[in-house]
Amino acid sequence: MGEESKANVLVFSFPIQGHINPLLQFSKRLISKNVTVTFLTTSSTHNTILGRAVAGGATALPLTFLPLDDGFEEGHPSTDSSPEYFKNFEENVSKSLSNLISTMDPKPNAIVYDSCMPWALDVCRKHPGVAAASFFTQCSTVNAIYIHFLRGEFKEFQDDVVLPAMPPLKGSDLPVFLYDNSICRSLFELISSQFVNVDDIDFFLVNSFDELEFEVLEWMKNQWPVKNIGPMIPSMYLDKRITGDKDYGISLFNAQTNECLNWLDSKPPGSVIYVSFGSLAVFKDDQMIEVAAGLKQIGHNFLWVVRETETKKLPSNYIEEIGEKGLIVNWSPQLQVLAHKSIGCFMTHCGWNSTLEALSLGVALIGMPAYSDQPTNAKFIEDVWNVGVRVKADKDGFVTKEEIVRCVDEVMEEKSEKGKEIRKNAERLMEFAKKAPSEGGNSDKNIDEFIAKIVK
Numbered sequence: 001m002g003e004e005s006k007a008n009v010l011v012f013s014f015p016i017q018g019h020i021n022p023l024l025q026f027s028k029r030l031i032s033k034n035v036t037v038t039f040l041t042t043s044s045t046h047n048t049i050l051g052r053a054v055a056g057g058a059t060a061l062p063l064t065f066l067p068l069d070d071g072f073e074e075g076h077p078s079t080d081s082s083p084e085y086f087k088n089f090e091e092n093v094s095k096s097l098s099n100l101i102s103t104m105d106p107k108p109n110a111i112v113y114d115s116c117m118p119w120a121l122d123v124c125r126k127h128p129g130v131a132a133a134s135f136f137t138q139c140s141t142v143n144a145i146y147i148h149f150l151r152g153e154f155k156e157f158q159d160d161v162v163l164p165a166m167p168p169l170k171g172s173d174l175p176v177f178l179y180d181n182s183i184c185r186s187l188f189e190l191i192s193s194q195f196v197n198v199d200d201i202d203f204f205l206v207n208s209f210d211e212l213e214f215e216v217l218e219w220m221k222n223q224w225p226v227k228n229i230g231p232m233i234p235s236m237y238l239d240k241r242i243t244g245d246k247d248y249g250i251s252l253f254n255a256q257t258n259e260c261l262n263w264l265d266s267k268p269p270g271s272v273i274y275v276s277f278g279s280l281a282v283f284k285d286d287q288m289i290e291v292a293a294g295l296k297q298i299g300h301n302f303l304w305v306v307r308e309t310e311t312k313k314l315p316s317n318y319i320e321e322i323g324e325k326g327l328i329v330n331w332s333p334q335l336q337v338l339a340h341k342s343i344g345c346f347m348t349h350c351g352w353n354s355t356l357e358a359l360s361l362g363v364a365l366i367g368m369p370a371y372s373d374q375p376t377n378a379k380f381i382e383d384v385w386n387v388g389v390r391v392k393a394d395k396d397g398f399v400t401k402e403e404i405v406r407c408v409d410e411v412m413e414e415k416s417e418k419g420k421e422i423r424k425n426a427e428r429l430m431e432f433a434k435k436a437p438s439e440g441g442n443s444d445k446n447i448d449e450f451i452a453k454i455v456k
């Protein structure tokens with residue numbers, strides 16, 4: 001950096017992989033623009049995150065990690081979604097965050113907090129002069145759908161939903177909590193809470209880029225000064241302006257990097273289906289067996305991430321039976337995998353980070369959504385951005401092996417017109433994804449504007 005720091009910012013992510021990644025990436029963007037960043041963790045995740053940051057290289061960044069006291073023992077699962085957990089978490093962390101700001105001299109110019117912790121705004125307001133930026137880790141389309149729902153414009157379990165600036169949606173295209181919120185009431189409440197105080201925040205930052213959701217963004221901008229700052233993926237896959245930024249830097253899982261890359265090196269270009277359902281998805285036993293059977297049947301190689309906790313659901317002898325055609329790992333270096341020349345398409349749960357990564361690298365998609373915002377992302381992948389297909393599930397949400405084979409053929413077969421169209425669109429969107437954070441791109445300008453405003 002060399003120059004004097006322009007501003008001092010606290011960045012606070014909810015401690016799960018899919019939220020740490022974009023917020024850490026945003027921190028790197030700020031640092032590259034001469035802003036001092038403190039990355040806040042929680043006391044029960046601090047040592048884990050720090051240990052993982054060392055392994056992932058994030059501690060080499062000019063970035064301080066500071067814990068906020070959440071009142072839980074180290075290692076308490078951040079996937080606990082009980083109402084008691086969220087209540088205690090909020091109470092303890094709010095207090096700790098406020099104490100931290102009180103001891104800071106000079107005070108931070110801003111807090112950039114994960115939108116699912118909207119109470120950080122109340123803490124901010126106790127400290128005049130500290131700006132509040134809510135960072136949304138999901139896209140504007142999903143934000144807009146939640147907002148319409150919370151305004152009573154459609155009901156839970158509604159099957160056909162028509163909303164401004166987007167195509168007609170079926171119930172199964174909506175974020176899962178709106179179509180089947182019996183799944184977990186406290187998570188639904190957490191998600192809804194993101195919008196309780198958006199009228200009062202100073203900055204509404206979204207991990208997306210303008211060309212992707214142009215119409216919805218226009219609608220959102222008529223309500224709030226929404227700014228896209230994405231895609232928040234390492235710079236070396238986009239504008240390459242942050243030297244050496246190839247990895248997010250903190251991985252809560254151990255990636256089998258050499259194993260994946262060596263195996264991919266041994267496969268022909270464009271021949272491999274990369275299959276991963278993210279850091280949280282849990283399949284029912286019969287669905288896991290069916291996915292395994294579908295992949296065994298396809299006429300292509302596949303690299304499948306099956307997290308350690310899911311491996312027991314694989315059919316016995318499966319690894320021996322698939323032989324060289326398939327590699328199963330517990331965690332992959334996903335960006336390096338997606339950027340590898342052997343990858344032909346990505347079968348994904350359509351988590352927002354995975355979606356943005358594929359869009360940024362121009363990889364065709366097969367969407368098999370399950371949870372949260374994933375069905376909406378899958379709908380847009382197939383019908384709006386036309387960069388992939390989505391598996392059709394039966395009325396119980398089950399996806400058959402035949403359906404998996406059909407989707408793979410549709411994307412991968414050389415003669416498939418749809419496959420060609422998908423690849424063309426993926427290339428086109430990749431250009432926009434790369435331009436957004438490049439010098440003078442819309443996301444870059446929005447980050448500059450954010451910095452200029454907080455130092456005023």
Ligand code: UDP
Pocket residue numbers: 017018019021276277278279280281305330331332333334335350351352353354355357
């Ligand atoms: N990821 C990874 N290796 C894997 C699977 C996932 O590095 O084997 C990363 C992926 O690159 C993404 C994140 O984990 O950045 C998952 O986030 P996403 O929003 O896609 O899904 P979630 O895990 O939140 O459901």
